[in-house]
Amino acid sequence: MEYSEAIEFLLSLSDMERGYQASPNPTMSLDSMRSLLGRLNDPHLGRPTVHITGSKGKGSTSAMIAGVLLEAGYRTALYTSPHLHSFTERIAIDGEPVRPEEFAAGLAAIRGAVEAERESVHGDVSTFGVLTALFFWLVRAQVPRVDWQVVEVGLGGTFDATNVFEATDVAVITPISLEHTAILGPTTTAIAKDKSGIIKRGTTAVVAPQRDPAVLEVTRARCEEVGAELVDVRALYTVEPGEKHPFGQAFRVRGPAGEYAMRTPMLGRHQLDNAATAVAVAEAIRAQGFTLSDRAIVEGIARTRVPGRMEVMGQRPLIVADGAHNGESAEALAAALREYFSWKRCFLVIGVTRDKDLRSMGFQLARLAELIVCVGFRNPRSMDPYQMIQEIGFLGPAAVAEESVAAGLETALAHANEDDLVCVTGSLYVVAEAREVILGESVIRK
Secondary structure (H helix, E strand, O other), X not given: OOHHHHHHHHHOOEOOOOOOOOOOOOXXXXXXHHHHHHHOOOOOOOOOEEEEEOOOOHHHHHHHHHHHHHHOOOOEEEEOOOOOOOHHHHEEEOOEEOOHHHHHHHHHHHHHHHHHHHOOOOOOOEHHHHXXXXXXXXXXXXXXXXXXXXXXXXXXXXXXXXXXXXXXXXXXXXXXXXXOHHHHOOOHHHHHHHHHHHOOOOOEEEEOOOOOHHHHHHHHHHHHHHOOEEEEHHHHOEEEEEEEEOOEEEEEEEEOOEEEEEEEOOOOHHHHHHHHHHHHHHHHHHHOOOOOOHHHHHHHHHOOOOOOOOEEEEOOOEEEEEOOOOHHHHHHHHHHXXXXXXXXXXXXXXXXXXXXXXXXXXXXXXHHEEXXXXXXXXXXXXXXXXXXXXXXXXXXXXXXXXXXXXXXXXXXXXXXXXXXXXXXXEOHHHHHHHHHHHHOOOOOOO
């Protein structure tokens, strides 16, 4: 199987990322996911696991945790979603995406089991579910063996295709806010209940600082129900910001095991909370008897960089891209743009999928903007840019619509002077297309 054939097969399956679903039913049931893994002789088992969910920050936190484990000398596998330019980005071994030929060979190896599952009584098979199975298959195939796997949830927790473990070593809940409310529930409490389903008996549950105190109470109740240990990052850890500049920041983290002088190339106050959560996970792993030095914690986080998160892509004018996809993420982005950069006027290029609360994002970002450029992008779930104007065009700044990200950037850059800011935000799909235009990033591998 060639890589292009592998992608064609994946996209022929039920794909929630490119389709649109407003239903409480997952596109692939856990029964079907477990059955598929059973056909493959349960490749998800046999190694320590960190399982991560949340509404914000789970990608950055996952990458930091994997970076710490790798710096400590452990062979590490990381599973994340979505990708920016290539499906191979979702499966990283020792910090590097798998090669396209390895990806295709793995999918060819499991395709028979996938086809058998499609014909079974369990129901639909999804693109995300098959990618999850492929991740576990490729991890088990590694020689020498992988020591740790860090697995990011796709959507929610309880019914997500990754929630196939009877037990994990650490479960992580990053900040929870309103998202996918038609599927996960209308309140942060309901969403927290769904996401806390990844907490299992005997697990150490690390809960990042939360805006809504009810989230902590929901996760605390889940821990008491199943017999898991709760680590409340806000209660046990403090973060002191230090020097900051457009390409990184210094900070200190104090916790039960002592103090760390740290740095990260990632920007925004929220990244400091993500780092503190990663420190808490590292200390939880160390408490379970694994060797993990302070130096590995500091250096692992310092070496972690996630494209598309407060990424500087140009200087004159300043061009910053960030995948802020809900109101709270947009609030954090707005604060970071003020705090970390100097600029006169802001030109906002924004595109979102149809299930997002664009208005809540607009309320946070419009007050910065001289002009809002609403854009479409290459995804069937893209909100029409003219509909976007109806949602946020009344917030103050002038708003225009462009059919593509490239056209939107052209419009923004035509208006911006050297001392201005162009901010690209919304869906990570928009960020990816902006990276193609500005940085020349290729999508030939898809």
